[in-house]
Every structure is written in C-alpha cells, then in structure tokens.
Amino acid sequence: MFEIQTHFRTCNICEAMCGLEISYQGGAILSIKPDKQDPFSHGHICPKAVALQDFHTDPDRIRTPLRKAGSGWREISWDEAFAEIGQRVRAIQAQHGADSVGVYLGNPNAHNLGNAVFLPRFQKALGSRNRYSSASADQLPHHVAANYMFGASMAIPVPDIDRTDFMLIIGGNPVVSNGSMMSGAGMPGRIKAIQKRGGKVVVIDPRRTETAKLASEHLAIRPEADALLLFALIRTVIEEGLVDFGHLKGMVDGYDGIVAASAGFTPERVCEAVGLPADRIRRLAREFATAPSAVCYSRMGASTQSFGGLCQWLTVVLNIVTGNFDREGGAMFPQPAFDLLARVQPNDPDARPPLRSRVRQLPCFSGEFPVATLADEILTEGSGQIRAMFTIAGNPVLSAPNGDRLDTAFAQLDFMVSVDIYLNETTRHADIILPAATGLEIAQFDVFFNSFAVRNPAKYSPPLFQPQGNQRHDWQILKGLIACLTGTADDGTTPEMLLDAALRSGPYKDQGLSLSTLSEHPHGLDLGPLRPCAHERVRTLNGHIRLAPALFLGDLPRLSAALQADAGEREHYPFRLIGRRLVWNHNTWTHNSRRLLKGAGPITVQLHSSDASRLGVSTGQMVVVRSRTGQVDIEVEVNDDMSPGVISIPQGWGHYRPDIGMRTAAGLPGVSINSLTDGGRIDPLTGNAAFNGTPVAIRASRQMA
Numbered sequence: 001m002f003e004i005q006t007h008f009r010t011c012n013i014c015e016a017m018c019g020l021e022i023s024y025q026g027g028a029i030l031s032i033k034p035d036k037q038d039p040f041s042h043g044h045i046c047p048k049a050v051a052l053q054d055f056h057t058d059p060d061r062i063r064t065p066l067r068k069a070g071s072g073w074r075e076i077s078w079d080e081a082f083a084e085i086g087q088r089v090r091a092i093q094a095q096h097g098a099d100s101v102g103v104y105l106g107n108p109n110a111h112n113l114g115n116a117v118f119l120p121r122f123q124k125a126l127g128s129r130n131r132y133s134s135a136s137a138d139q140l141p142h143h144v145a146a147n148y149m150f151g152a153s154m155a156i157p158v159p160d161i162d163r164t165d166f167m168l169i170i171g172g173n174p175v176v177s178n179g180s181m182m183s184g185a186g187m188p189g190r191i192k193a194i195q196k197r198g199g200k201v202v203v204i205d206p207r208r209t210e211t212a213k214l215a216s217e218h219l220a221i222r223p224e225a226d227a228l229l230l231f232a233l234i235r236t237v238i239e240e241g242l243v244d245f246g247h248l249k250g251m252v253d254g255y256d257g258i259v260a261a262s263a264g265f266t267p268e269r270v271c272e273a274v275g276l277p278a279d280r281i282r283r284l285a286r287e288f289a290t291a292p293s294a295v296c297y298s299r300m301g302a303s304t305q306s307f308g309g310l311c312q313w314l315t316v317v318l319n320i321v322t323g324n325f326d327r328e329g330g331a332m333f334p335q336p337a338f339d340l341l342a343r344v345q346p347n348d349p350d351a352r353p354p355l356r357s358r359v360r361q362l363p364c365f366s367g368e369f370p371v372a373t374l375a376d377e378i379l380t381e382g383s384g385q386i387r388a389m390f391t392i393a394g395n396p397v398l399s400a401p402n403g404d405r406l407d408t409a410f411a412q413l414d415f416m417v418s419v420d421i422y423l424n425e426t427t428r429h430a431d432i433i434l435p436a437a438t439g440l441e442i443a444q445f446d447v448f449f450n451s452f453a454v455r456n457p458a459k460y461s462p463p464l465f466q467p468q469g470n471q472r473h474d475w476q477i478l479k480g481l482i483a484c485l486t487g488t489a490d491d492g493t494t495p496e497m498l499l500d501a502a503l504r505s506g507p508y509k510d511q512g513l514s515l516s517t518l519s520e521h522p523h524g525l526d527l528g529p530l531r532p533c534a535h536e537r538v539r540t541l542n543g544h545i546r547l548a549p550a551l552f553l554g555d556l557p558r559l560s561a562a563l564q565a566d567a568g569e570r571e572h573y574p575f576r577l578i579g580r581r582l583v584w585n586h587n588t589w590t591h592n593s594r595r596l597l598k599g600a601g602p603i604t605v606q607l608h609s610s611d612a613s614r615l616g617v618s619t620g621q622m623v624v625v626r627s628r629t630g631q632v633d634i635e636v637e638v639n640d641d642m643s644p645g646v647i648s649i650p651q652g653w654g655h656y657r658p659d660i661g662m663r664t665a666a667g668l669p670g671v672s673i674n675s676l677t678d679g680g681r682i683d684p685l686t687g688n689a690a691f692n693g694t695p696v697a698i699r700a701s702r703q704m705a
C-alpha cells in the first residue's frame with residue numbers, strides 16, 4: 001500500500017500561476033486544492049486546476065508516436081519516428097530550400113519550462129524563416145510596442161494592480177481569463193480591493209463582461225474604436241494641461257510627435273465612432289490624470305483587432321504622459337528571476353525594417369510572420385512555398401483566423417509533424433505525431449509569466465508523475481528533432497541546468513538565487529513588489545523611451561479613415577462579431593475533461609434583445625451566422641450584456657470532425673468562431689489577427705434553408 005503524500009506545484013494551464021496542493025497515493029490523485037502557503041497566489045485557484053488530473057489520466061492522450069497509415073494510425077518507435085522525420089525534412093529542405101519547412105508554436109509552449117529554453121535551439125537547427133505562433137493571434141502588438149518604444153520586445157509593462165487607485169481596463173476580462181500579460185492569481189479579489197481602498201475601476205468593452213459587472217463603471221465602446229478613444233484621452237490630457245512625466249522627465253523622447261499626432265483625434269471628433277459622449281471621454285481623461293495613481297491596461301479586445309498596434313502603443317503613451325509609468329500604482333516593468341532581457345543589447349529598433357512575408361508582404365516581428373497568412377504561404381505555389389510543417393503544442397485549425405482554410409492547407413502538405421498530447425483538428429493532418437508529457441508530468445518554472453507578473457515570484461515545481469507509456473517531455477522531443485535534423489549528438493543539457501544558470505546570473509544573483517534555493521522552497525519565493533526600474537530595462541541606444549516611433553505615426557492615416565463608417569460592408573454584414581472566454585475552458589484543448597465540459601455548455605451566440613426581436617429569434621433557437629469566409633449554425637442566447645449590433649461567440653470550440661477520437665469533447669462540439677473570422681482581416685501594422693469586429697450577418701436557421 002502506498003502512503004498518502006503531498007505535492008506542491010504551480011498550475012501551468014493559464015498565466016495566473018496558482019499554487020496547488022496535491023494529495024496523492026501512488027499514482028492516484030486524492031485531491032487538488034489551493035496551496036495557501038504559496039506566497040504569490042495566496043490560496044487562489046479556479047475550476048480548471050482540478051482538471052489537471054483528467055488530462056493526466058485521459059484515455060484519449062497519445063501515449064506512443066503515431067504514423068499515419070492509410071485512413072488510420074500505426075504505433076511506431078521513437079527511433080523510427082526521428083529517422084523518418086530527419087530524412088523527409090532534410091530532403092524537402094535540400095530540394096526546396098530551408099524556408100520550405102514551416103513551424104507553428106501554440107500557447108502551451110509559453111507555459112512550459114523545457115519548451116521555453118529548447119525551442120530557440122530547435123528553430124536554429126531547422127534554419128527556416130517560416131516561423132508562426134499563436135502570438136500573432138494574441139499579444140503581438142504588445143511586443144511591437146515594447147520593441148519600438150523600449151528597444152526590447154519582452155520589455156512589457158504590467159499594471160501594478162495591487163497599489164493603483166484607478167484602473168482603466170480596455171478589452172480585457174480578467175475575472176474570467178484570470179489576467180493576461182498581467183499574471184497574478186485571484187483577479188476578482190484584486191479588482192474589488194482597488195475599490196475597497198477608495199479607488200475606481202472602469203471597463204471599456206462592447207460587452208458588459210463579468211469584469212465590467214465588478215467594476216465601478218462600464219463604458220460600452222464600439223468594437224475596434226479603442227485607438228480613437230485612447231487618442232482622445234491623450235489629447236484631453238494635453239489640452240487641459242495635465243501632462244506630467246513624473247520622474248521620467250528627461251528620459252522620454254518624441255513628446256512633440258504625440259502633441260501633433262493627437263490633434264486630429266479630439267473627443268468631439270471621435271465620439272460618434274467610439275460610441276461614447278465627448279464629455280464622458282473628457283471626464284474619463286481628467287479622472288485618470290488626476291487620480292493619485294492610475295494605470296491603463298489593454299488586452300485581447302484591444303490587441304486582436306484592426307488597430308492592435310496603435311492601441312498598445314497609445315496605452316503606454318497614456319500611462320507615460322500622465323506620470324503613471326514606472327511608478328507604484330501605475331504600469332511597471334517586472335524584474336523576473338529568469339531575465340529574458342539579460343542578453344538584449346542597446347539597439348535602434350528602426351535600424352532594420354522588418355522582413356516581409358512572401359505572398360502578402362506582411363511584416364515579421366519578433367522573428368515570426370503572422371499566422372493569418374500561414375495558409376497563403378502553404379497554398380500559394382512558387383519559390384519559397386511551405387511544403388512541410390511542424391506544429392508544436394498548437395491547434396491553429398481551431399485557433400487561427402479562418403481556421404477552415406488552414407485545415408485545407410495542412411491537408412495539402414508533403415509532410416507534417418505534430419508534437420502534441422492529443423490527436424485533434426490540427427494534428428490529424430500530421431504524418432507523424434509525437435506524444436508529449438504535460439501538466440502533472442512535467443517540471444515547471446514560468447519563464448514567460450514571471451516576466452508579466454504583478455509581483456516578482458519564483459517557483460520551481462518538479463514533475464509529480466513520470467510520462468506515461470512511451471511519452472516524452474517536449475524538451476526531449478525537441479532534442480530528438482535537433483539531433484535528427486543536424487546529425488549532432490545530445491550534449492546532455494537539461495532545462496534545469498539552463499534554469500539554474502539563468503537564476504545564478506539574473507537580477508537576484510546577489511541574494512544567492514539558484515535552482516537549489518528554489519528547491520528548498522516548494523511553495524515558491526516572493527521576490528517582492530514591482531519596483532521602478534525603467535532605467536535598467538529600457539534598451540534603446542540613448543536609454544530613453546521613444547514616445548512617437550515613426551512606425552506608429554505612419555499608421556495614423558488609416559486610423560483617421562476609420563472615422564468614416566463603411567456603409568457598403570454594413571449593408572451585407574450588419575453585425576460585428578467578438579469572442580468570449582468561458583470560465584470552464586482554456587482555448588481549444590481542455591474539452592476532454594468531463595468535469596470542465598459540464599460547466600461549459602451550451603455554446604451560444606449572445607445577442608442583444610433589440611437585435612433578437614428584429615431578427616425574430618429567441619433564446620434556444622438556432623441561427624446561421626455568416627461572414628465573408630464561412631458560416632456556422634449556433635444556438636441563440638438573448639443577453640442584454642451585449643451592445644446592440646454586436647454579437648459574441650466563445651473561442652476555442654468546433655470539435656465535430658469524426659475521425660479524431662476526442663471522445664468527451666465530441667459530447668459538446670460547439671462551433672469554431674474561426675470558421676467566421678477572416679485571415680484577410682489583420683492589423684496591417686503588426687500583422688496581428690483582427691478577430692474582433694468581424695462583420696457578420698445572422699438569420700434564423702429556417703430562413704436560410
């Protein structure tokens with residue numbers, strides 16, 4: 001009989017980094033509870049943490065490498081898998097060039113220590129410039145703003161949520177998402193605490209979200225009008241003499257450029273397009289600028305839209321011109337123990353114009369092309385066409401704009417390899433699937449999310465269980481791929497060695513931080529609150545923050561044009577589609593947990609009652625939602641949290657393909673919002689997918705028949 005034991009670890013599903021206390025006996029989990037002694041998460045978790053045991057035991061997990069064989073799959077050995085991959089990929093690259101093999105990296109890579117440290121080596125071994133990831137369907141504009149303003153794409157300012165007196169949340173729903181580019185557990189409590197200490201929280205969102213309901217005020221903006229609103233706020237601050245750089249005076253270049261650029265975007269000029277009265281915009285600007293401390297935080301709603309780049313730039317500008325940057329209660333740079341800026345030298349972000357993609361000439365930022373153009377690069381013939389793909393921890397058939405086109409594209413590849421835990425909508429196209437260990441089976445240290453955290457934490461969690469069957473760790477798989485592509489032998493490096501080296505040379509080296517110190521603290525270490533440190537984090541040549549980079553100024557004619565509505569498009573597609581996250585799921589891959597599935601359904605399109613009565617539909621009825629690129633049949637949920645003219649569909653669903661064996665998920669297939677979104681709709685400045693505001697039409701199902 002095994003003893004009952006306790007294991008402490010960090011949940012790696014989302015960005016919040018909640019500490020877990022897991023009671024287990026042998027290989028069986030007895031309970032998964034919040035770790036009250038975790039100094040970062042203080043006993044907060046969400047329902048998804050408990051599902052970690054479901055992912056561990058799920059009979060649908062892939063347990064051995066699979067080779068496509070006719071219409072089915074054959075189990076193969078790792079040696080056989082690597083031998084074939086090495087031979088096929090090298091042959092394709094020899095014939096068609098290094099760039100003929102593409103890579104797509106999905107979201108779980110960011111939650112995995114081994115992938116964080118070994119993926120750059122894999123990319124180097126492959127030597128292809130055709131790199132894509134979920135970042136260009138997510139936070140890419142944050143990186144572009146950081147790169148051009150601070151000289152480092154990972155220099156991301158984070159809201160000091162625990163000390164701010166005024167939080168302006170634009171297009172984020174942290175009560176459901178648990179915070180993003182703002183890592184910290186227990187977001188509802190943190191938001192309530194702002195109000196308890198006499199502060200204010202204002203939410204800007206076309207939907208009255210769960211966060212808006214907790215906030216002091218909700219302002220329903222028109223989709224994609226956020227850059228106009230931000231400019232009008234900045235303009236008001238300038239006109240009303242409220243500009244104050246605080247201690248950054250002398251460290252900020254380009255203010256005149258902001259004064260000139262904002263002149264055309266007064267509250268009175270933008271109010272109609274934004275959907276808010278001009279005097280309310282002015283009052284908001286005053287409240288923000290005169291609060292003892294304030295922070296503007298903008299996220300998915302402001303990133304995955306046509307003006308994502310401008311929104312993230314202007315968010316930082318608003319924080320800076322009101323003296324709320326690099327100060328307590330404002331937007332601050334974390335100082336992570338594993339410092340991703342350690343090797344970034346001072347540089348001129350304008351020195352090298354970004355590479356352009358082959359087919360649509362879209363920009364390459366942070367070494368990646370936009371996922372919105374991946375299907376074009378596979379389907380468009382010619383020199384440089386992608387003929388083979390690696391997908392690693394990604395499901396772009398469901399997560400990328402116009403995923404259905406990617407479904408077609410993947411089917412036409414000469415060769416495809418997927419590193420994943422499931423056979424799903426994307427990996428079903430692979431010739432070879434390599435099965436990864438995950439969740440409770442892996443070691444965890446949050447390299448990325450420590451860099452976006454609202455305090456500075458550090459915690460190392462060893463694996464609780466061994467990989468099952470013939471699974472391997474992602475990092476072991478990456479090393480196997482490197483070896484089969486380059487013919488080099490394994491040098492024996494482990495993620496722990498690289499982590500230890502980074503900790504020993506990082507910002508806390510003088511306090512003796514190392515992997516062994518972390519191992520002595522299974523609940524994790526609190527390295528303190530955020531501290532002003534802009535002078536250490538900025539990597540521009542003169543060490544100054546660039547307030548008005550030419551890249552952003554050059555995009556302003558497009559923003560001015562948005563002040564005019566496109567009546568033609570409105571006639572055919574009168575509604576604007578936005579996405580929705582659900583408490584009980586994470587992106588596309590957690591739907592095989594029975595307990596999470598119970599909380600999730602039904603998957604509905606939410607629309608305002610005035611729209612429902614005009615369309616003659618009511619809750620529970622089926623409608624057809626149609627866009628330029630596709631259509632879906634979906635159940636209606638009349639919900640006055642929506643703004644009239646705006647509809648919302650959850651992201652991450654659409655498990656209807658019969659051949660993939662996700663048994664539980666098939667019980668609630670839902671539809672894919674990305675059958676409606678459009679790869680042609682991007683933010684041209686950054687190349688980020690513009691999911692929000694997709695023009696759509698709706699009809700009751702019977703009328704469409």
Ligand SMILES: Nc1nc2c(c(=O)[nH]1)N[C@H]1C(S)=C(S)[C@@H](COP(=O)(O)OP(=O)(O)OC[C@H]3O[C@@H](n4cnc5c(=O)[nH]c(N)nc54)[C@H](O)[C@@H]3O)O[C@H]1N2
Pocket residue numbers: 105106107108112134137138300392393394395396398399400401419420421422424436437438439474579580586587588589651652673674677691
């Ligand atoms: N319309 C619309 N589209 C969206 C969004 C939206 O809001 N609206 N959100 C976007 C955002 S923010 C994101 S991050 C992307 C996500 O886009 P993706 O990353 O493409 O999608 P995921 O569902 O996260 O896919 C994760 C994949 O990794 C596998 N996996 C899970 N854990 C592991 C592991 O430990 N190792 C390995 N090797 N594989 C693993 C899963 O089985 C799944 O196949 O979607 C984007 N797409």
Ligand SMILES: Nc1nc2c(c(=O)[nH]1)N[C@H]1C(S)=C(S)[C@@H](COP(=O)(O)OP(=O)(O)OC[C@H]3O[C@@H](n4cnc5c(=O)[nH]c(N)nc54)[C@H](O)[C@@H]3O)O[C@H]1N2
Pocket residue numbers: 014015107138170171172173174176177178179180204205206207209221222223224225226299300301302305578579580581582583584585586587652692693
């Ligand atoms: N439960 C759960 N949590 C998650 C995830 C999940 O799938 N489920 N996914 C994780 C991932 S990968 C990420 S990146 C984060 C994302 O974290 P968040 O950004 O907080 O999450 P979203 O729910 O996408 O919030 C976007 C908000 O923008 C609003 N919106 C849409 N269009 C517009 C617009 O044009 N303007 C404005 N102002 N608002 C708009 C939407 O109504 C929505 O409330 O969540 C993470 N956490």
Ligand code: SF4
Pocket residue numbers: 011012013014015016017018044045046047048049178185
């Ligand atoms: S909030 Fe995120 S990190 Fe915390 S338990 Fe839930 S999924 Fe895990």
Ligand SMILES: [Mo]
Pocket residue numbers: 107138
């Ligand atoms: Mo994301």
